[in-house]
Amino acid sequence: MPKRRAEPGAGPSQRQLRVAEEVRHALAALFERRDFRDPELASAHVTVTEVRASPDLRHMTAFVSGLGQAVPPGQFAALRRAAPFLRTQVAKAVRLKFAPELHFQPDTALDHAMRMDALLKRPEVRRDIDPGPETPEKEEGGP
Numbered sequence: 622m623p624k625r626r627a628e629p630g631a632g633p634s635q636r637q638l639r640v641a642e643e644v645r646h647a648l649a650a651l652f653e654r655r656d657f658r659d660p661e662l663a664s665a666h667v668t669v670t671e672v673r674a675s676p677d678l679r680h681m682t683a684f685v686s687g688l689g690q691a692v693p694p695g696q697f698a699a700l701r702r703a704a705p706f707l708r709t710q711v712a713k714a715v716r717l718k719f720a721p722e723l724h725f726q727p728d729t730a731l732d733h734a735m736r737m738d739a740l741l742k743r744p745e746v747r748r749d750i751d752p753g754p755e756t757p758e759k760e761e762g763g764p
Contacts, residue, residue, distance in 0.1 A: 661699035
């Protein structure tokens with residue numbers, strides 16, 4: 622039986638989601654141990670919020686943030702420098718045919734959510750969202 626290809630724009634497969642979650646757990650364990658030679662990373666508080674896998678599972682994009690804040694540029698550069706080491710460690714933790722190449726991106730989901738919340742609280746938007754006071758309807762059939 623031939624393999625079926627996913628339709629374009631269909632989203633990640635179950636395997637992609639499962640492997641990405643395993644890689645996220647492996648990276649989180651590595652950052653928790655803080656077993657790095659680079660002093661920038663040894664003192665870093667990095668949270669891996671999400672990992673997305675390419676369809677062939679050879680590339681993984683890890684979205685990272687600091688504890689409630691953005692990762693400072695120096696630590697982000699250190700993350701990118703440590704990618705080959707992290708790739709080796711992930712390959713040991715997650716059994717795959719190929720060790721995935723790791724790419725790091727800042728996680729902006731929290732910033733986006735806070736911006737949306739602020740927009741929804743603006744008076745002009747609030748007016749459109751909240752129902753106003755009920756206006757009495759005119760009764761029909763009166764003189």
